[in-house]
Every structure is written in C-alpha cells, then in structure tokens.
Amino acid sequence: MPRAPAAETAAIVVVARDERLQHQSALRRLLSGPELGAFAGVVLVFVYFGITAHGTGMFAADGVLNWTTVSAQLMIIAVGAALLMIGGEFDLSVGSMIGFAGMMIALPTVVFHVPVTLSVLFAFAGALAIGFLNGLIVVRTGLPSFIVTLASLYILRGLTIALSIMFTNRTIVGGVKVAAEGTFVGFLFSGTIGDPLFTWLADHNWIGRLADGAPSVRGVPMIIVWALVIAVLSHVVLAKTRAGNWIYASGGDANAARNAGVPVGAVKISLFMLTAFCAAVFAACEVFEFGSAASDRGLLKEFEAIIAAVIGGCLLTGGYGSVVGACLGALIFGVVEMGILFTGVPNDWFRVFLGSMLLIAVLFNNLIRMQVVRGR
Amino acid sequence: MTVAEANTVSVDSPPRAGAPLVEVRDLVKYFGPVVALAGVSMDVRAGEVHCLLGDNGAGKSTLIKVLAGVHSPTSGDMLVEGKVVVFSSPREALDMGIATLHQDLSMIPLLSITRNFFMGREPVKGGLGPFAFMDMTLANRIAREEMRQIGIDVRDPQQAVGTLSGGERQCVAIARAVHFGAKVLILDEPTSALGVAQTSMVLKFIRQVRSKGLGVIFITHNVRHAYAVGDRFTILNRGKTLGTFGKAEIKLDALQTMMAGDKELQELSGELGGTV
Numbered sequence: 001m002p003r004a005p006a007a008e009t010a011a012i013v014v015v016a017r018d019e020r021l022q023h024q025s026a027l028r029r030l031l032s033g034p035e036l037g038a039f040a041g042v043v044l045v046f047v048y049f050g051i052t053a054h055g056t057g058m059f060a061a062d063g064v065l066n067w068t069t070v071s072a073q074l075m076i077i078a079v080g081a082a083l084l085m086i087g088g089e090f091d092l093s094v095g096s097m098i099g100f101a102g103m104m105i106a107l108p109t110v111v112f113h114v115p116v117t118l119s120v121l122f123a124f125a126g127a128l129a130i131g132f133l134n135g136l137i138v139v140r141t142g143l144p145s146f147i148v149t150l151a152s153l154y155i156l157r158g159l160t161i162a163l164s165i166m167f168t169n170r171t172i173v174g175g176v177k178v179a180a181e182g183t184f185v186g187f188l189f190s191g192t193i194g195d196p197l198f199t200w201l202a203d204h205n206w207i208g209r210l211a212d213g214a215p216s217v218r219g220v221p222m223i224i225v226w227a228l229v230i231a232v233l234s235h236v237v238l239a240k241t242r243a244g245n246w247i248y249a250s251g252g253d254a255n256a257a258r259n260a261g262v263p264v265g266a267v268k269i270s271l272f273m274l275t276a277f278c279a280a281v282f283a284a285c286e287v288f289e290f291g292s293a294a295s296d297r298g299l300l301k302e303f304e305a306i307i308a309a310v311i312g313g314c315l316l317t318g319g320y321g322s323v324v325g326a327c328l329g330a331l332i333f334g335v336v337e338m339g340i341l342f343t344g345v346p347n348d349w350f351r352v353f354l355g356s357m358l359l360i361a362v363l364f365n366n367l368i369r370m371q372v373v374r375g376r
Numbered sequence: 377m378t379v380a381e382a383n384t385v386s387v388d389s390p391p392r393a394g395a396p397l398v399e400v401r402d403l404v405k406y407f408g409p410v411v412a413l414a415g416v417s418m419d420v421r422a423g424e425v426h427c428l429l430g431d432n433g434a435g436k437s438t439l440i441k442v443l444a445g446v447h448s449p450t451s452g453d454m455l456v457e458g459k460v461v462v463f464s465s466p467r468e469a470l471d472m473g474i475a476t477l478h479q480d481l482s483m484i485p486l487l488s489i490t491r492n493f494f495m496g497r498e499p500v501k502g503g504l505g506p507f508a509f510m511d512m513t514l515a516n517r518i519a520r521e522e523m524r525q526i527g528i529d530v531r532d533p534q535q536a537v538g539t540l541s542g543g544e545r546q547c548v549a550i551a552r553a554v555h556f557g558a559k560v561l562i563l564d565e566p567t568s569a570l571g572v573a574q575t576s577m578v579l580k581f582i583r584q585v586r587s588k589g590l591g592v593i594f595i596t597h598n599v600r601h602a603y604a605v606g607d608r609f610t611i612l613n614r615g616k617t618l619g620t621f622g623k624a625e626i627k628l629d630a631l632q633t634m635m636a637g638d639k640e641l642q643e644l645s646g647e648l649g650g651t652v
Contacts, residue, residue, distance in 0.1 A: 242498035243506035249495045252484035259482060261467065261496035319486045372486060372536045 034313030034321050037364045038328035041311060041357070045332055049339040058342040061198075061207035062216040071334025072227035073282060075327050077301060078308035079227075079234045080278035082326035084271040085309050086238070088251030088318030089138060089145035091272060093130075093152035094305055097279035098286070098298025099160040101127045105284060106173040106293035107163060116179045116186070124280050130156070131276025135269030145272075153302065161295040177291025189226075189281075190288035192219030223285040230278065235323040247271065251318030307354060308333055311361040315369055332357070396421050396455070397560050397591040398443065398474060403452035405438055412438040414615040415452070420560060420591040425582060427602035428595045429635050430612035436595050439612070440562050443593070444476035445469035473559035477566065482549045485538030489530060490519040492537045493552050522551045526581055543574030547581045560591045567601050579605050599632045611635055 049058060057063045077094050084091055104123035108114035114122070134152055138145045164171050180186030195218055201207045202215030210216055238244040249257035250264045258264050279298070287293050310316065311332060312325025333354075340350050399419035405412045413435050420426040430436045441447045442454070445463030453460050456472050463469045466476070483492050494515050500508035519533040526547045528540070537545060546566045553561055563582070567575045582605050586592055596602050602609060609626065611618040611634050618634055626634075 237507060240509050240512070241503070241507050242500055242510050245491055245495065245498050245510060246506065248487055248491060249484060252486050256482055256484050257495060259466070261470075315486075319484060369486070372538055 033325075034365075034368065035325040035328060036313065036368070037361055038312045038325045038332065041332045041361075042328050042335075045335045045339065049335060049343070053339055053342045056342040058339060060216070061201075063338075063342065065217045065221075067334045067338035068224060069221055069334075070338055071331045072221075072224040073285070074301075074304055074308055074333050075227040075330035076223070076230055076282050076285075077275070077278050077305040078312070078326045078330040079231050079323055080271075080275035081302075081305035082309035082312060082314050082321055082323060083234055083238060083247060084275050085306070085314045085316065086251045086318060086321045087247045087268055087271045088254060089268055089271065090149060090306065091131075091134065091275040092146065092149040092302045093134065093156055094275055094279045095298040095301035095303075096153045096156035096160065097127060097130065097276055098283045098301055099293075099295055100130075100156040101280040101283035102287045102293035102297050103160050103164055103173065103295065105287050106176050107167055109179045110173055110175045111167045116176065116183055120185045120189075120284060123284070124277070127276040127280035127283075128273050131273035132269060134276070135272030138272070139265040139268050157295075164293070164295050171295040172292055173294075174292035176287055176293070180288055180291075185284075186288055187222070189222055189284040191222050193222070193225060195219035223289075226281050226285065230281070231323055231327050234274075238323055243267070248319055251320075253319070304333065307358050307361075310365065311357060313361075313365060313368070315365055316362075320369065320372070329361075397457060398593075399455040400439075400443070400449075401453045401455070403439070403442060403454070404450045405442060405447060406450045411615050413442070413449070413452075416612070416615070416617055418610050418617065418620060420593050422559070422591050423586055423589045424607040425586050425592040425594050425605050427606035427609045428593055428612065429597065429599065429602055429609060429631070431597060431635065433614075434612040435615040436612055437564075438615075440476060440564055440593070440595060443469070443474065443562055445474075470558075473557060474562065475553035475556075475558035475560070476562040476564065477546070477549050477553060478564050482552075483537050483545050486536055488534040489523065489537055489540070489548065490515045490533045493519045493522065493533075493548065493555075497556055518555070522555060523548070525584075526551055527577070541574055543570050543577040546570070546578050550578075550581060550585060554585055554588065554590065558590065560593065561585065562593045562595070564595050565597075566594070567596060567598065575601060597635070599628060599635055603628045603631065 053059070058067070077098075081091065081094065101123045104126050105116070105119045108119040108122060109116045130152070134145075134149055137143070137148050141148075161171060164173055167173075180190075198207065198215045198217050198219055202209055208216040238247060246257070246262045246264075246267045249260070249262045250267045254264050279301075282301070283293075283297065286297060308329035309321065309326045310329070312321065312327070312329035314321030314325065336353055336357075337350055340347060340353075396419035399417075401417050403413050403416045416435065416439060418426065418428070428436055428439065438447065442449050445466045445468055448462065448464070454463075455461065456474070461472065463472075469476070484495070487495070490512070494510075498508075499511045499514050499518075501511045501514075503509050516533045520530060523530045523533065526544075528544050528547065537548065540548065546563075550561065550563070550566075566582075567578050570578065579601060582592055582594065586605075586607075594602065594606065603623075606623060608620055608622050609631060610620040611631070621631075
C-alpha cells in the first residue's frame with residue numbers, strides 16, 4: 001500500500017538521483033551481475049577455439065548446429081537447476097529422471113501400444129508428480145535436499161533399469177520412431193523449424209550442402225527452441241515477477257522470507273517440479289531423436305546441470321544467481337565439449353577442463369559474494 | 377483467532393499519549409516447571425517509546441514472543457486497541473499491526489534493498505497471482521524515497537542490503553514495517569551489535585517513527601540507549617516488573633541501579649566509572 005505523498009516527493013528525488021544513475025549502462029549492469037564470470041568464460045572459449053579450431057568446420061553451419069544443440073540440451077536442465085539452486089535447494093535426481101521419463105514414454109508406447117501422445121503426457125505427469133514428492137519431502141522434513149534427491153537418484157535409476165528389463169528383457173527400448181511418425185509430439189520434440197530459410201541460405205551458398213544436395217543444416221532443431229523458450233520464460237519469471245522475488249527470498253534466507261509472508265514451501269516444491277519438468281523435456285527430445293529409451297540415459301547429467309549453473313554465477317548456498325548466467329554456463333559447456341572433438345584433443349581432457357572450470361567458478365563466485373555483501 | 381469484546385475495565389492510569397495500542401495484564405507463562413513470566417502488566421500507547429529493560433533471563437524475550445504471537449500465555453490477557461486477542465501465529469499479530477523486528481532475522485544480505493523491502497508484499501502491475509509482474513519502477517522509487525527519509529543516501533536501491541551497515545539495515549527493517557502499516561513496533565535489541573554512530577542513527581529513527589504516531593516497544597539492556605529515546609520504562613526482573621516509570625519520574629542513575637538489581641554489580645559499575 002504505497003502512500004500518495006511518498007510517491008509525490010519521490011518523483012523529485014528520482015530526478016535528483018537519476019543523473020548519477022545514468023552511468024550504469026546495460027553492459028555495466030551485466031558485468032556487475034552474477035553472470036560476469038560466465039560472460040568472461042564464453043568470450044575466452046570462443047577466442048580460444050576461434051583460433052585453434054579454425055578451419056575444422058566448427059564454425060561452419062553444421063558445426064555451429066552441432067555445439068548449439070549440445071549447449072541447448074544442457075541449457076534445458078541447467079536453467080531448472082539454477083532456479084532451484086537460487087531457491088536454496090539441489091536436485092540430484094535430474095539425470096535419473098531423464099532416464100526414467102524416457103522409459104515412461106517408450107514402455108507404454110512400445111509394450112502396451114499406447115498412443116505416443118498419451119505416453120508423453122503420462123511421462124510428464126509422472127515426472128511432475130515425482131518432482132512434487134521430492135519437494136514435499138524436503139519442505140516437510142527440513143532434511144537437506146542433497147540427501148533426499150540422492151535417494152531419488154538411486155530409486156529412479158534402479159526403477160528405470162528394472163522396469164525395462166521386466167517388460168522388454170533389455171535395457172534399450174526401441175521402436176518409438178515408428179510410433180511417433182507423423183505425430184505432433186514427434187515434431188514437438190524432434191522436428192525442425194525454419195527449414196525454408198536454410199534451403200534459401202544453401203541456394204545462395206551462405207551455408208554448405210551435404211553430398212545428396214540437401215543443405216548442411218535442415219532447420220533449427222526443436223530442442224533449441226525448447227531451450228530458448230524455457231530460458232526466456234524462466235528469466236522473465238525470476239527477474240520480473242513476484243514469484244521471482246519469492247525464489248530469491250526463499251533461497252536467501254527461508255526464515256526471513258517466511259516471516260515476511262513468502263510461501264516458501266510452495267515456492268520450493270514448484271521448483272522441484274520445474275527441474276523434473278526440464279528433465280522430462282530433455283528425455284522426450286532424446287527419445288524422439290534416437291527413437292529409443294535407454295536405461296543409462298542422463299547419467300551424471302545432474303552434475304553437469306549444477307556445474308553449468310555454478311559457472312553461471314549461482315551460489316551453492318542459494319539466493320543469488322541468474323538464468324542468463326546458467327545459459328552462458330551451458331554454452332561454455334557445449335562449446336568446449338564439441339571444440340575438443342573438433343580440434344582433436346583427447347576427450348579425457350574435457351573432464352579435466354570441466355573440473356578446473358568449476359573450481360575457478362566457485363572461487364570466483366565466493367569473491368563476488370563477499371563483494372556483494374561487503375563492498376560499497 | 378478469537379477476538380472478544382473486552383469487559384469494560386477502565387484504564388487505571390490517565391492516558392499519556394492516547395489510548396493503549398497494546399496492553400497485557402497479569403501475563404503468566406510457564407515453560408514446564410520454569411516460570412518465565414510471573415504476572416507482567418504493561419501497555420504501549422500511540423506516539424510513545426516504551427522501553428523494556430532487564431538483564432538476561434529477566435523474561436524480556438518471553439514477553440515479546442507472547443506479544444508477537446510466537447508463544448501463547450499460560451494465563452493473563454492481551455488487548456489490542458482495547459479488545460482481547462489470542463494470537464495463534466506471528467502472522468496474526470502482524471495482521472493486527474504488531475510488527476516484531478528481531479536483530480538479524482528480517483533482512484537478506486544478498487538481495488537488493490528493493491527486493492528486501494517488498495519481500496512478500498510485492499507491488500504488481502496486473503498479471504496472474506505469483507506470476508504477476510513486479511512494478512520495479514514503483515518499488516525502486518518507494519524504496520529510494522524511504523531510504524531518503526531515514527537519511528541513507530542510496531545511489532541505487534538495487535544494491536544488495538549486505539552493502540548497508542548494521543544500523544542502516546535496522547532502519548530499513550523499521551521503515552519497511554512502518555510502510556506496510558504497523559501500528560506497534562517491537563524492536564528486540566536493535567542496537568546491541570552496533571557501534572556508536574550506528575546506534576545514534578537507529579535511535580534517531582526510532583524517534584522519527586514515534587512522531588508518526590506509532591507505539592514502540594524497545595527492548596534493550598543498555599540503559600543509556602533506552603534513556604535517550606524512551607518515554608516510559610518498565611524494568612523486568614525474574615519474570616516480574618519492578619515497575620513502570622515515566623521519564624520525569626526517574627533519573628538515568630536510578631534506572632541503572634534498579635536494572636542492575638544486584639548490589640555487587642552496582643559497586644562494580646561504580647568502580648568502572650559508570651560505564652556499564
């Protein structure tokens with residue numbers, strides 16, 4: 001309930017203060033925000049691979065598609081992980097959820113001949129329910145989410161393997177592609193958009209062609225669309241809405257937030273459901289891409305999501321971070337993972353790089369936090 | 377919550393600055409066998425600062441927790457604006473205009489001043505429930521204006537609360553409670569962790585709040601801080617009041633002596649040149 005007189009005098013103050021605020025451009029704001037480290041990292045990896053991967057095709061159309069797809073894939077789960085981390089919790093079951101949600105699509109479709117659209121709805125409903133349960137347990141018991149979702153990690157992975165063996169006697173369940181032929185969900189998760197644009201680009205020799213004359217990039221894969229939609233929506237919710245304020249407050253200090261009337265429990269449960277939803281999107285894209293579900297899908301993805309979020313400036317202790325940062329973290333990930341392939345560096349070095357990057361990011365974030373809390 | 381009409385008990389002392397906003401009568405609270413409050417009566421009126429003094433274990437915390445709706449009393453009445461109330465949660469006390477500020481529990485250092493200020497009560501411009509867009513321009517403007525009234529020069533209300541000093545944080549928390557319509561402020565040791573300059577800043581702001589017609593209950597064990605802003609003083613000792621005194625009725629020394637209670641401590645205080 002803002003009071004009118006305050007608003008009136010405020011107008012004068014705004015004028016007086018504004019001339020001091022003008023110096024802070026959008027770029028400066030970005031550089032002082034949580035994304036700073038990730039932003040520097042992105043510049044660094046692009047410069048590095050721009051030089052070392054020059055002429056390898058990494059920056060040709062199909063090369064670009066290659067690393068953007070990998071980045072988009074991770075971006076989907078990294079954004080969920082980032083929001084949850086800002087809200088003060090972790091979800092270690094993301095990777096297992098990817099495997100499990102994939103099975104929830106493939107098993108009904110292949111074994112019970114359920115229409116694939118229904119299977120997808122079933123998988124999403126199931127994932128959301130498990131996310132809800134994770135959140136409920138964490139909120140009600142006050143146990144660390146680390147341990148609760150570690151249990152989910154094992155339960156879901158075990159279920160994925162056990163159920164696929166039980167129903168099909170194998171760990172890879174194929175045949176989804178046939179069932180998804182011509183369906184809308186098939187397009188929704190593995191189609192491409194903007195195909196005419198890329199044909200036009202190929203016609204004008206802007207991008208290369210394959211041996212059969214098709215353009216080297218057929219269109220923008222739906223997974224990239226999903227990643228962008230999830231990222232943009234999440235960014236808007238976090239930065240602009242009251243729900244965003246609640247997420248920051250819940251992660252910053254759950255007690256203070258509760259005292260101020262923030263529905264901390266509901267916020268956290270919703271965030272657990274969001275990470276589960278993101279994992280299900282990831283799973284659906286993979287299942288329709290490969291036409292199969294496999295019980296080892298998404299292995300260790302929970303850590304990659306957390307690493308991307310941390311590289312993006314999220315604090316492990318919650319209350320600080322951004323969606324943009326998490327997206328940049330995912331981009332660094334994708335570029336380095338593919339860049340290492342393109343430049344022919346042995347793949348093992350990828351993990352060394354990742355670990356080092358994570359360590360640097362955490363040290364850097366710690367510094368930022370001290371600056372935020374102390375510096376004038 | 378049950379709000380019953382108060383039985384027509386006449387107020388014993390003549391009103392000093394309006395009718396009591398909050399009053400407690402013969403408040404008793406047991407925690408198992410422990411008597412935390414053994415019949416405490418006090419009240420706070422609009423436009424006054426009522427200081428609650430007492431050493432550790434005197435029952436200050438229990439009393440404010442009852443006032444804030446955290447504990448319910450074993451016996452005794454609590455009246456808000458003349459009506460008997462029973463709080464079953466802090467939220468209900470808050471809804472009746474009683475805001476309690478604990479020393480460190482109300483501000484989140486990592487969040488911006490604006491986000492802290494409007495935490496849980498975000499101004500929105502249209503939209504659906506939780507996903508309604510926050511009116512950041514309005515929020516920033518109000519936050520900046522409120523800061524200016526306190527006397528804090530914030531260049532940017534989007535800077536983290538952690539960049540403010542302890543005194544400034546206390547002031548922001550108070551300003552927030554006032555802005556959102558608190559009638560009674562319960563300040564739990566707001567100056568105990570602060571330096572001299574910071575303390576005087578908070579005390580100055582408490583005076584400012586009083587002049588707006590709010591009732592303030594100021595809990596402290598520093599008599600000097602209390603005497604600087606207090607209109608009335610209630611001294612608690614072992615769960616009982618040693619009395620309530622107006623500022624004209626009691627001198628700083630007498631207050632100090634009464635609060636110290638123990639004779640040895642008075643002597644020690646004398647040896648230390650009255651600095652305790």
